[in-house]
Amino acid sequence: MNGEGKMLPGSLAKDARIASWVAIEADGTVTVRTGKVEIGQGIRTAVAMIAAEELDVGMERIRVVSGITGDVVDEGVTSGSGSMEQTGRALRQVTAEARAALIAKAAAHLGVDAGTLEVEDGTVRSPATNSQVTYWELQGGQPFVGVARGAVAPKDPAGYTIVGSCVPELDAVAKVTGGAVFIHDLAMDGLVHGRVVRPPSTGAVLLSVDAAAVRHLDGVLQVIESGSFLGVVATDEWQAIKARDALALSAQWRESAQLPDEDNISAWLIDNETAAHAVIDGTPEDAPVPDIAPPVDAAKTLEASYTRPYHMHASLGPSAAVALFEGGRLTVHGASQGPYPLARALAGSLGLEEDAITIIHTQGAGCYGHNGADDVCLDAALLAQAVEGRPVRLQWTRADEHLWEPYGPAMVVMTNASLDNDGNITDWNLDLWSTTHQGRPRPTTETHSGLLADWHREPARARPVAKPNFSNESGAHRNAWSTYDLPHQRVVSHFVAETPLRTSSFRGLGNYANIFAIESFMDELAAAAGLDPVDFRLRHLADARGRAVIEAAAEAIGWPPGGPGSGTGKGIAFNRYKNSKAYVAVAMEVEVNEENGVIAVSRAVVAGDAGQVVSAHGLACQLEGGVIQAISWTLKERVRFGPQRVTSVDWETYPILTFPEAPIVECILLNQPGEPYLGAGEGSQGPGGAALANAVFNATGVRLREIPFTPERVRAMGVAARRGA
Amino acid sequence: MAETFKLRVNGVARQVDGDSDMPLLYALRGPLGLVGAKYGCGSEQCGSCSVLMDGVRAFACKITLAQAASRDIVTIEGIGTPDNLHPLQKAFMEEHAFQCGYCTPGLIVTAKALLDRDPDPDAAAIASALQDNLCRCGSHGRVIAAVRRAAKELAR
Incomplete structure (x- = not known):
């Protein structure tokens, strides 16, 4: 809500300050901020198009800052096909209001009526007086001070020149030329490389491992052993991989998982029902479940049973992250869909204040839901704690991703x-x-965590207890x-x-x-x-x-x-x-x-x-x-x-x-x-x-x-x- | 034991110190600073790491430094640059033939090897040439259209 009780569109209701979303920079560019992140769905390009359209500036002037905690609005998780509705609608309104503020400033500057002004690529012209001023002269480097009130009408779609068209993705050139786009590609001074060794199955407990032998391998900086959590840090990537393989080879585990019969998973699901809820208009209710009662005059009654198995997101690039511990602060570059929720989870896991953690979203391979992107950030943070002051780049193996990503339920x-x-x-x-x-990470408690490494390391935390979901749709x-x-x-x-x-x-x-x-x-x-x-x-x-x-x-x-x-x-x-x-x-x-x-x-x-x-x-x-x-x-x-x-x-x-x-x-x-x-x-x-x-x-x-x-x-x-x- | 290997990458002589069994991928992405080839599986199943070795598509995640030494290696960075895009790279942009883009360098490299030996492949030939490259976002049809577009451009 704004001050006048009008509901602002999308995530603008969470933060109505214009400066939280858009800035006119001193260098002739426009910065757009969004709490939603790029997961291969093209959201950065779409929000840039909306901002360029409403502000009347060229696409090449738009810079998008997304998913950096402390720098963008907390828009939760990029999920549920919600980004265009939440951040897209917010940015349409807020950039329309930013444009109105700039026009008002220009009118005062040029001494003309605001209604007579035209804008082309950020240059505001008064045809009557043949004078002009640019957004950058008016506002360059100065944050907007106002809040969006929902009073400014966005542009009439009939006048759209950018929205609805096809433009190249913001990073298209880098993506076709092999530029450093992904978290996997991040280069940094002093960067060292980590790998983890996961248990062979859920619930497996580490019995023994020869960490000492691995510590002597070329380039190995640290071997991390905590409960059933194992990791290595080495100077270069191949050394880390070899150390990881040596560690994995020496590890002995006791396995205990009792998985259901894959071929009878449907029967297992039905036999293991915990609770049933009637769903009314898309919302489950804690009310008695009615029986099936076919009409007595039915001409035909049909029934059928359909099943799906567990599926993997199976991102093409395994999860990766870069973490740095320095001076009591943790910085994690990662591909989480929810930078703020991740920061809250990591704070609990690592015993840090949330404001001592910065998450910088960096693109991963397309994710299609909750894969290993959050878990790998805790892994990287744990390794980075062991080599304080040095950024650790950790990448899961293909098998790590296939075995440990959370699956789509049968x-x-x-x-x-x-x-x-x-x-x-x-x-x-x-x-x-x-x-x-x-199963997305929630704030980690002393007893429970949604992040994988917390289940394996000492002191071990339990997986959160799954609860029925009563939200609509x-x-x-x-x-x-x-x-x-x-x-x-x-x-x-x-x-x-x-x-x-x-x-x-x-x-x-x-x-x-x-x-x-x-x-x-x-x-x-x-x-x-x-x-x-x-x-x-x-x-x-x-x-x-x-x-x-x-x-x-x-x-x-x-x-x-x-x-x-x-x-x-x-x-x-x-x-x-x-x-x-x-x-x-x-x-x-x-x-x-x-x-x-x-x-x-x-x-x-x-x-x-x-x-x-x-x-x-x-x-x-x-x-x-x-x-x-x-x-x-x-x-x-x-x-x-x-x-x-x-x-x-x-x-x-x-x-x-x-x-x-x-x-x-x-x-x-x-x-x-x-x-x-x-x-x-x-x-x-x-x-x-x-x-x-x-x-x-x-x-x-x-x-x-x-x-x-x-x-x-x-x-x-x-x-x-x-x-x- | 680390040795010094002489490589020829994108037409330039380079030296890399490393174990003889180190896959080429880690030399490219590490000391050589060429991050276009990606780790996807480490076992020749996904094609994300594809490079050209003497003009033929090779999996950099498996080719060792010893095998790559004195061979002619071309990576995505050697096919075209931001200022001088190859027709395949332009076509991938024009057809919007990627979503996340992680598989894109491997696809372009593999398509380059195809067009070098068959300048006018039909859709089935392109799909066949790309059968060892995976794309998870589902841009397959657009990728095939992009390779067709590039083939036409190259024939002009």
């Missing part, structure tokens, strides 16, 4: 719905089972509440507290499994009603924007498809992300090889409405990339594990989609000039998975309900037999 989703004689849905039930989707129940117009919805979230495999936020949270289930089931219902899947969806959806993306995707893929039996098929699926963000429909064409069970996606279309488009290519890349990622998750991916250990340790044991397997994705953006920005970065994975299942059904008549759709499973479903029947 889920079971059961649906039950009834149709009347006209093919209308008259009753709708959805029950889901999942472990937590919320969050956690496992994200998009469990159907977007369709249904006369009755009964949605139940069954929470499983135990986490034999560490789970946390994975792109889209529950959306992927819930939309896979809902949109597969909509196809099953359409088939039962004898209706076309697109028509069936449209008859249950009044929202014009939702209808528009479905119709656009259907048209682009060439709807309607032929019937089952050709071996090729088309499928479609839709969601409105979180029931409040972007509208996305995905359509796919697949070929199913009956002999070997391989599914090939030959074409994909994604149609999205994310409100006012800011960075057209940035939005398209997010939607297209989400479709490709969904194809990869749905066709190929699952975390493999035995009774004690995770066995997916590299790209051979956790294969992802390759170039020959990836289709071209055609993207259709339905721009809504002047409408609020809607988060889209997680909008296309749910419909991506379901569209694939629906296309396979269209091609073969076989319904795949268990992800991933591996060739073995496709063969086991009897595709060839069904075809021959």
Whole structure:
């Protein structure tokens, strides 16, 4: 709120001071500050475009400062497709107000009426008096003193020249020429190199290690041994790797993990339910769970069960960080999605005041949710404590990342719905089972920590106890509440507290499994009603924007498809992300090889409405990339594990989609000039998975309900037999 | 035991002190200051570390200093520079063929090796040439479009 009680847009409500967000520098540039960080989604470019547009300055003048604690507004975690809505909307308003302040100053300076002034690239002109002054002459190097009041109207979208266009990403040149962009590339005077040795499995305890022998290896500066936490610091990187390998080889562990049976994870989830909550309009309530009660006059009642396995974020670059301890202060360069929450967690872990810690966000490889980016910062800090005054660069190995990143939870989703004689849905039930989707670091206490190394080192802290999530459209129940117009919805979230495999936020949270289930089931219902899947969806959806993306995707893929039996098929699926963000429909064409069970996606279309488009290519890349990622998750991916250990340790044991397997994705953006920005970065994975299942059904008549759709499973479903029947 | 190795990197003679079994990647990213090639897996599975060795794509995470000595090594930094972009680099920008960009240097290097031996590859040939490079953000289609665009530009 501002002083007049008007709600300011996005994160501006957290800090309305103009100087917190934008500065006119002395050197002819403009600095834009944001608490959101770049995770490969293009947010820095998008906020620069918004600022350049509202201020009427060229893109090349904009500098973006993001994710540095103490220097930017605390905007929490960059997650949940919230950045455009939170920081984007804030910056649109605050830069409009900054422009108004500059115009007022210019009017006084030039002695003319503010309404007569024009701005071009930061130069304010008075055509009447043929005089001009620049932003930099007026304000260069002086912070704005006012606060945003929400009284200034941002620019009319009809006059946009930058917003909605395609501009190169801010660091595009560096990214194509091998420039130092990533945390992995950071160079610093006196930099030394660290590595850690992790236990072989959850709960493994270190019995013995020959640290003394490793201390004598070339270049080794320190060997850190604390409980079951092991690390090395060496002068150069290869020395650190060799020391790490020697340490790992000498370490003896006692393993104790008792992991569930990977092939029966659905039964394990259902058997280990902790609590069940009815979800009402997207929000779980601590109230009695109603029974399923199909209408007595139902023409048909269908039920189905869908599952997804544990998935990895599987960032291409393993997590890395650079940490420096000096004079009682800790500085960490890292790729955390939440610099301020990380600082609070590290403060508790290390016994420091929060203001003795500075987190400087530096890009990692694309992250897609909570991976090892936070954990590696504590690892680096612990190593840096051992070599005070020297910055330590620590990079996880590929196996470290595969074994220790928090996974996307396995889920079971059961649906039950009834149709009347006209093919209308008259009753709708959805029950889901999942472990937590919320493992991000919280402030570390004396007994509990969300950061990995705290579980292993002395004194050991426990993993936080997982609790049910009662927030709207969050956690496992994200998009469990159907977007369709249904006369009755009964949605139940069954929470499983135990986490034999560490789970946390994975792109889209529950959306992927819930939309896979809902949109597969909509196809099953359409088939039962004898209706076309697109028509069936449209008859249950009044929202014009939702209808528009479905119709656009259907048209682009060439709807309607032929019937089952050709071996090729088309499928479609839709969601409105979180029931409040972007509208996305995905359509796919697949070929199913009956002999070997391989599914090939030959074409994909994604149609999205994310409100006012800011960075057209940035939005398209997010939607297209989400479709490709969904194809990869749905066709190929699952975390493999035995009774004690995770066995997916590299790209051979956790294969992802390759170039020959990836289709071209055609993207259709339905721009809504002047409408609020809607988060889209997680909008296309749910419909991506379901569209694939629906296309396979269209091609073969076989319904795949268990992800991933591996060739073995496709063969086991009897595709060839069904075809021959 | 550390030895001195004579390397030829991006057309320049360089010397590196290191163990003979040290992968080239650590010489590039460390003493040579060329950070374009990335560590991704350390086992030739992802292509993030790709360089050209005598014109052929090689995985710098596995090639040792002993193997790289006296060979002609080209990294992403040797393909083009910010002031003098190679058509592949321009095309990757024009097609917005990356999101996080971590895999990008390896892809451009691998595509360069392809175009050097096949100046007019179709989409299937490009995908096949890139089959040992992984991209997790899902920019695959745009990458293939970028390589096609660069091939046309180079043919002009």
